[in-house]
Amino acid sequence: xxxxxxxxxxxxxxxxxxxxxxxxxxxxxxxxxxxxxxxxxxxxxxxxxxxxxxxxxxxxxxxxxxxxxxxxxxxxxxxxxxxxxxxxxxxxxxxxxxxxxxxxxxxxxxxxxxxxxxxxxxxxxxxxxxxxxxxxxxxxxxxxxxxxxxxxxxxxxxxxxxxxxxxxxxxxxxxxxxxxxxxxxxxxxxxxxxxxxxxxxxxxxxxxxxxxxxxxxxxxxxxxxxxxxxxxxxxxxxxxxxxxxxxxxxxxxxxxxxxxxxxxxxxxxxxxxxxxxxxxxxxxxxxxxxxxxxxxxxxx
Numbered sequence: 001x002x003x004x005x006x007x008x009x010x011x012x013x014x015x016x017x018x019x020x021x022x023x024x025x026x027x028x029x030x031x032x033x034x035x036x037x038x039x040x041x042x043x044x045x046x047x048x049x050x051x052x053x054x055x056x057x058x059x060x061x062x063x064x065x066x067x068x069x070x071x072x073x074x075x076x077x078x079x080x081x082x083x084x085x086x087x088x089x090x091x092x093x094x095x096x097x098x099x100x101x102x103x104x105x106x107x108x109x110x111x112x113x114x115x116x117x118x119x120x121x122x123x124x125x126x127x128x129x130x131x132x133x134x135x136x137x138x139x140x141x142x143x144x145x146x147x148x149x150x151x152x153x154x155x156x157x158x159x160x161x162x163x164x165x166x167x168x169x170x171x172x173x174x175x176x177x178x179x180x181x182x183x184x185x186x187x188x189x190x191x192x193x194x195x196x197x198x199x200x201x202x203x204x205x206x207x208x209x210x211x212x213x214x215x216x217x218x219x220x221x222x223x224x225x226x227x228x229x230x231x232x233x234x235x236x237x238x239x240x241x242x243x244x245x246x247x248x249x250x251x252x253x254x255x256x257x258x259x260x261x262x263x264x265x266x267x268x269x270x271x272x273x274x275x276x277x278x279x280x281x282x283x284x285x286x287x288x289x290x291x292x293x294x295x296x297x298x299x300x
Contacts, residue, residue: 006078010071011039011042012039013068013071013072027139046067048067050063050067051064093122093123093281093283095284095287096125097127099126099128101128101226102146102226103144104126104128105246106245106246141281141284142288145270155273157272159272162267162268162298164266164267164268165242165244166240167240167242167250168233168257170254172239173259176189179260189219190219191221191232192222203216204217206260206264206265217239230247233256234250234256
């Protein structure tokens, strides 16, 4: 096998997973023609056609599909072999992490200085969204997520849960009054959160007699990110049910007032997801372990 065949195999795997020569070139920080040449040389070396290429899409041949599966295994084994001889090195490189806005503001950023001090050779690229992430096309190494996870091919690690609380701005309560029971929520309006992926409005959840009760509250406004969610509540647009740790400073300042405190809100799980690989880069592994430790301080 020629010395550069492993490189060509890696390029081929990226092209298949990203379904694009252009996106593979962007991820590898090279030019598209070099990607095309690598695939052509690989096909010439093997003597088989791996991909059917049109202006609109890529399609694997039967041989291409089999070669893709075997290539992934071989590349993973090669990475594991290299890692086993470099275990004494400090984790390094660019680490791309995506986290929900609420957790980014209240948990991740306040602790990030500690991570930088421990791992000065890791360059963190942090994006903060509440939407579903495409790991491959966006080049993300791991994501932190709130709530129930959708089925996926990615590995998930549950870190714990966050407590929620119900509250509103004094201006809202002065205008509409304060609900005393769950039934009275039907006379109120809420700032409701919806999923950008499914367009589903998140129902409120309370624990009543040991069981989770879903509650729908009429929307005064629908939002799709945590910053807008909080700003809307602070401006008196409606009741909210949000993460306690994110709301605590505003409760302490009097900008928000707890309501229905006699009803415990159902907690939300917090998990970290990463691609399904047998070899996890050291930079990703240390970040997951570090954040797991940081988040444990918010439990109980």
